[in-house]
Amino acid sequence: MSARRLRPDAWALMAPALLVLAAVTALPTGYVVWLSLNERALFRAEDFVGLGHYLRLAGDARFWNALGNTLYFAAVSVALELALGLAIALLLARAGRARAFAYGAVLVPWAVPTVVSARIWEWIYNPELGVLGYLAGTPVNWLGDPVLALHAAIAMDVWKSTPFVALLLLAGLQGVPRDLLRAAAVDGAGAWTTFRRITLPMLAPVILVAAVFRTIDALRVFDAVYVLTGGGPANATETLSIYAYRVLFQMLDFGYGSALAVAMLAIAGIAALAYARLLRGGME
Amino acid sequence: MTGRAPRRRVLRALAALPLAGLAGACSAPQAPPPADAIVFRHPKLFGDPQPLDTLVGLFGRAHGVRVRRETLPASSDEQHLFYAINLRARSRAFDVLALDTIWVAEFARAGWLRDLSHAISASDRADLFHAPLASVSWEARQYALPWFADAGLLYYRADLLAAQGLAAPRTWTDLVDAVRRVKRVRPDLHGFVWQGKQYEGLVCNALEFIWGHGGDLDRPAEPAVRGLAFMRALVTAGVTPPFVTTLTEEPARVLFGRGKALFLRNWPYAWRLLERSGSPLQRRVGVCPLPHASGHATASALGGWHLGVNAFSERAAIAERLAAFLAAAPAQKALALAYGYSPPRRSLYADPELAAAQPFLASIGTVIETARPRPVSPYYVALSQTLQSEFSAVLAGVRTPSEALAAIARERRALASP
Amino acid sequence: MIRRLGTWLGLAAACAWSLAPFAWQVLTSVKPQAELESLPPLLPSTITLVHYEAVFAGHPFAHLLLNSFAVAACATALALALGSLAGFALAKLRPPGRAATLAAVVVLSMLPPVATVSPLFLLAGAAGLRDTLTGLALVYAGFALPLAVWLMAQFFRSVPDDLYIAARVDGCSLLGAFGKVMLPLAVPGLTATGLLVFVFCWNEFLFALTLTSSTAARTVPVGIALFPGIHEVPWGEIAAASVVATAPLVLLAAVFQRRVLDGLTAGAVKG
Numbered sequence: 001m002s003a004r005r006l007r008p009d010a011w012a013l014m015a016p017a018l019l020v021l022a023a024v025t026a027l028p029t030g031y032v033v034w035l036s037l038n039e040r041a042l043f044r045a046e047d048f049v050g051l052g053h054y055l056r057l058a059g060d061a062r063f064w065n066a067l068g069n070t071l072y073f074a075a076v077s078v079a080l081e082l083a084l085g086l087a088i089a090l091l092l093a094r095a096g097r098a099r100a101f102a103y104g105a106v107l108v109p110w111a112v113p114t115v116v117s118a119r120i121w122e123w124i125y126n127p128e129l130g131v132l133g134y135l136a137g138t139p140v141n142w143l144g145d146p147v148l149a150l151h152a153a154i155a156m157d158v159w160k161s162t163p164f165v166a167l168l169l170l171a172g173l174q175g176v177p178r179d180l181l182r183a184a185a186v187d188g189a190g191a192w193t194t195f196r197r198i199t200l201p202m203l204a205p206v207i208l209v210a211a212v213f214r215t216i217d218a219l220r221v222f223d224a225v226y227v228l229t230g231g232g233p234a235n236a237t238e239t240l241s242i243y244a245y246r247v248l249f250q251m252l253d254f255g256y257g258s259a260l261a262v263a264m265l266a267i268a269g270i271a272a273l274a275y276a277r278l279l280r281g282g283m284e
Numbered sequence: 285m286t287g288r289a290p291r292r293r294v295l296r297a298l299a300a301l302p303l304a305g306l307a308g309a310c311s312a313p314q315a316p317p318p319a320d321a322i323v324f325r326h327p328k329l330f331g332d333p334q335p336l337d338t339l340v341g342l343f344g345r346a347h348g349v350r351v352r353r354e355t356l357p358a359s360s361d362e363q364h365l366f367y368a369i370n371l372r373a374r375s376r377a378f379d380v381l382a383l384d385t386i387w388v389a390e391f392a393r394a395g396w397l398r399d400l401s402h403a404i405s406a407s408d409r410a411d412l413f414h415a416p417l418a419s420v421s422w423e424a425r426q427y428a429l430p431w432f433a434d435a436g437l438l439y440y441r442a443d444l445l446a447a448q449g450l451a452a453p454r455t456w457t458d459l460v461d462a463v464r465r466v467k468r469v470r471p472d473l474h475g476f477v478w479q480g481k482q483y484e485g486l487v488c489n490a491l492e493f494i495w496g497h498g499g500d501l502d503r504p505a506e507p508a509v510r511g512l513a514f515m516r517a518l519v520t521a522g523v524t525p526p527f528v529t530t531l532t533e534e535p536a537r538v539l540f541g542r543g544k545a546l547f548l549r550n551w552p553y554a555w556r557l558l559e560r561s562g563s564p565l566q567r568r569v570g571v572c573p574l575p576h577a578s579g580h581a582t583a584s585a586l587g588g589w590h591l592g593v594n595a596f597s598e599r600a601a602i603a604e605r606l607a608a609f610l611a612a613a614p615a616q617k618a619l620a621l622a623y624g625y626s627p628p629r630r631s632l633y634a635d636p637e638l639a640a641a642q643p644f645l646a647s648i649g650t651v652i653e654t655a656r657p658r659p660v661s662p663y664y665v666a667l668s669q670t671l672q673s674e675f676s677a678v679l680a681g682v683r684t685p686s687e688a689l690a691a692i693a694r695e696r697r698a699l700a701s702p
Numbered sequence: 703m704i705r706r707l708g709t710w711l712g713l714a715a716a717c718a719w720s721l722a723p724f725a726w727q728v729l730t731s732v733k734p735q736a737e738l739e740s741l742p743p744l745l746p747s748t749i750t751l752v753h754y755e756a757v758f759a760g761h762p763f764a765h766l767l768l769n770s771f772a773v774a775a776c777a778t779a780l781a782l783a784l785g786s787l788a789g790f791a792l793a794k795l796r797p798p799g800r801a802a803t804l805a806a807v808v809v810l811s812m813l814p815p816v817a818t819v820s821p822l823f824l825l826a827g828a829a830g831l832r833d834t835l836t837g838l839a840l841v842y843a844g845f846a847l848p849l850a851v852w853l854m855a856q857f858f859r860s861v862p863d864d865l866y867i868a869a870r871v872d873g874c875s876l877l878g879a880f881g882k883v884m885l886p887l888a889v890p891g892l893t894a895t896g897l898l899v900f901v902f903c904w905n906e907f908l909f910a911l912t913l914t915s916s917t918a919a920r921t922v923p924v925g926i927a928l929f930p931g932i933h934e935v936p937w938g939e940i941a942a943a944s945v946v947a948t949a950p951l952v953l954l955a956a957v958f959q960r961r962v963l964d965g966l967t968a969g970a971v972k973g
Contacts, residue, residue, distance in 0.1 A: 009795060010791040010795035010796070011791075011797060013787045013791035013880075014788040016783075016787065017785060017847055020844050020847060021844060024818075024840065024843070024845065024847075025810045025818060025845065026810070027821075027825070029813065029817065029818060031824075032817055042372075042390075087712070087716075091709060091713050091716055092713075094709050101717070102716070103963070104956050105720050106716065106717070107955045107956075107959065107962065108721055108724055108952055108955070109720050109723075110955070110966075111901065111951040111952045112724060112948050112951070112952075113923055113948060114907065114923070115907050115924075115926050116923075116926060116944040118927075119727075119941075119944050120723050120726070120944065121723065123730060124726060128527070128535075129740070129741050129937075130741075131744070134744075139527065141527040141529065143530050144481075144526060145526070145529070146680050159723060163720065164966060167966050167967060168967055170967075171963070222907070223908060223923070226927075227927045230482065232481060232529070232673075232676050233529040233677075233679070234673065234676045234679075234680040235676070235677070236680070236682075238673075240816075241814065245819070246669065248820050249369050249820075249823075249912060250364065250669065251666045261814075261818075261819075264814045264816060265813070265814065265817045268812050268813065272812045275808075323916075327930075328930040354917060355761075357928035358928065369912055370915040373832050374827075375832075375833060377915045534935045535935055538739060538935060542739060542740065
């Protein structure tokens with residue numbers, strides 16, 4: 001039986017999945033672009049406005065503030081998650097008998113729903129009754145200070161997302177050939193040298209993949225921060241997703257809100273492009 | 285081949301799990317509410333639901349319908365989000381809606397509320413306070429029935445002030461002095477707590493500071509600048525703790541209720557919770573109108589709830605009756621007796637039974653009657669997005685009052701010119 | 703010896719950091735109300751279940767749990783069914799253009815939800831699917847499909863071609879070979895994929911917030927985020943609700959630890 005005869009069926013098997021994907025993701029993506037070119041707000045006549053909303057976007061200080069918050073949030077949280085995740089992965093690789101327990105423990109933050117994690121941290125950060133202020137010995141205004149609040153949100157995200165990075169890197173670590181490490185040890189290389197010269201370069205592709213996955217996730221952060229701070233104080237924690245959602249559903253301005261959404265799409269697109277580039281680089 | 289049998293069993297078990305869910309999903313919870321039930325959406329009650337259930341049950345028996353109560357989310361912003369999403373989608377999932385005083389104009393203009401002008405009689409109009417009646421009106425028609433009215437009040441520790449020989453503060457200077465004096469003997473105490481988180485409550489607090497300094501969003505900025513500058517100075521001078529930027533009504537009330545603060549700005553509801561048995565502050569709290577800058581008058585923000593009827597409701601006639609029943613004087617009196625809700629009617633403040641049972645309520649009638657509404661406009665929620673972030677920025681010290689007021693004026697102009 | 707000690711200390715710290723916040727929420731959920739209004743004490747003097755009772759008695763929380771379960775189960779079933787078919791086709795039938803298809807699937811998985819929520823809101827409204835569990839399940843299945851297709855393609859790729867070809871040569875139809883030979887071999891992959899999809903659906907907030915309104919269709923994350931409490935801060939009840947919402951996932955993750963790890967790492971590392 002030749003392989004060719006099997007082929008025509010392939011599209012039939014994929015059709016249902018592609019159909020659902022088209023209906024739930026591709027079609028709305030086209031629709032949101034169309035909406036962004038139109039006036040679709042409460043109390044305004046529906047009208048085609050072309051790039052009008054994008055011009056408004058360029059001059060909207062709140063958009064730039066949200067963009068800055070989003071980029072800062074993504075950059076810092078991903079960097080911390082990679083560093084911490086690598087450390088935890090290295091530890092887990094040597095967990096020995098405690099392995100099952102340690103894996104289970106590390107998986108807990110991953111399993112906690114995002115909204116729940118926001119509620120958990122909101123309580124921990126409570127200025128009067130929060131355990132963090134109690135441990136610090138003095139009440140700290142974690143969520144009420146513009147600078148602290150964004151970092152408090154980052155810490156929550158690091159807690160929630162580091163397990164994913166750690167487990168990914170752990171899988172990568174297990175792909176590093178033992179012989180190579182043993183050979184390095186025989187040659188008298190220290191632990192640090194072995195790590196820097198062998199482990200890290202071998203791990204680089206996985207680290208990149210983890211970085212891109214996490215970056216894309218962090219760029220679209222919504223529920224965690226929305227529940228934790230609602231975007232305040234002084235819009236210091238308002239991310240692009242939160243701002244877009246507010247315009248869309250608090251003000252019911254589907255035109256301008258969609259332009260904000262398309263801006264998010266563009267940012268995700270850039271990140272996805274970077275990812276594709278990396279993957280191709282990794283395979284060559 | 286034999287090795288696959290157990291695997292297949294696992295597979296089947298695995299497949300059965302979601303299928304069970306599928307069956308459950310399609311049968312159980314999706315059924316629309318039975319035709320005889322009308323749904324009443326209202327904010328969470330602060331107290332035992334029994335009295336409201338009794339009231340609603342009374343109505344249900346009289347009209348042969350079942351009324352289901354459903355609670356709204358916690359904050360005003362989340363509640364608005366809920367209504368906006370669902371009414372934009374023409375949802376029929378609720379018939380009678382409790383509406384925050386700031387939404388009626390918007391919802392009415394959007395065509396989401398039934399015109400209820402006919403349900404407010406001439407004697408009702410004479411009886412209702414002016415501001416709540418104005419806030420349910422849009423283009424001279426009424427789209428909701430005033431249910432209860434709120435106004436900002438100052439709660440103070442009468443015991444601690446008396447120990448220093450101080451009276452309740454009349455001006456903001458009095459309040460700041462009192463905090464300084466009391467803190468000298470009680471350095472552990474926070475001075476004045478209020479609602480400073482970036483949300484709708486901050487708008488009320490900030491407007492009260494502005495109004496109490498003779499300012500107004502409509503008029504030249506100078507007094508308004510002084511009001512906002514005073515709000516920020518409360519934090520920098522240590523009169524108000526910095527974490528006021530995280531406080532909403534209830535965290536502030538809990539803080540004060542635990543005896544940790546000298547002054548609290550809050551709505552009338554706090555009184556019952558501070559005075560209930562078991563409260564450490566029983567009979568140690570006083571209430572007075574909000575202070576003002578000397579030479580100006582006190583000004584409280586008007587809050588409160590109205591009852592509207594969903595324009596898409598399939599049971600509009602009976603829903604209208606329920607709204608009218610709950611907003612009539614007898615029901616308002618019952619709710620005032622049970623929950624301390626302050627009614628929006630003059631006559632009830634003269635009611636001897638109510639005055640005897642809720643002397644506090646009777647005493648704040650004037651404050652409620654004179655409370656000032658936030659701008660009544662269909663664009664209020666959009667404007668509030670700017671008010672919230674600008675006031676929050678001033679409070680956090682990242683923006684000056686004049687910058688914030690200029691940004692607010694710009695936004696108001698943009699909203700006024702469609 | 704010192705290195706060993708260092709490893710253990712590090713591991714202990716990592717476990718503590720991972721467990722402590724949730725453990726604190728568990729403690730909060732069993733503390734008497736009076737002890738929630740001050741700190742110290744850190745530990746509750748007695749353990750109380752009143753907050754759990756309040757969550758189930760005072761709110762339609764049990765209903766939300768049922769909704770969440772139903773939606774997540776339906777969406778998982780749908781995503782697994784469609785995802786395994788497509789993944790199988792991509793991995794074993796190798797149609798022309800499969801690289802482009804896979805790339806498109808990856809790109810779709812990166813869509814920010816907020817970018818499609820407004821069109822979906824309008825479309826679901828037009829289709830009469832707003833505020834229904836069916837609508838929500840469909841959207842979830844769609845959003846989980848890229849992950850399901852991708853993972854199942856990975857898992858099928860590791861099944862030898864010979865088995866499939868042998869089945870076809872023995873006279874099995876295409877679907878027969880898929881159902882009787884390939885699918886049973888892919889059970890670990892199905893489990894892993896199903897777990898990840900289920901967790902995604904259970905946790906989703908944005909679409910649930912936007913596409914549902916009545917208790918009949920709301921899910922647990924929305925319930926927890928919008929916990930009613932305008933004039934009381936129900937910290938104890940929120941904590942209890944959090945624990946109830948998280949427990950099934952923690953349990954799943956513990957029981958199927960191996961599979962979850964496979965699923966989490968399969969896409970990224972092998973890819």
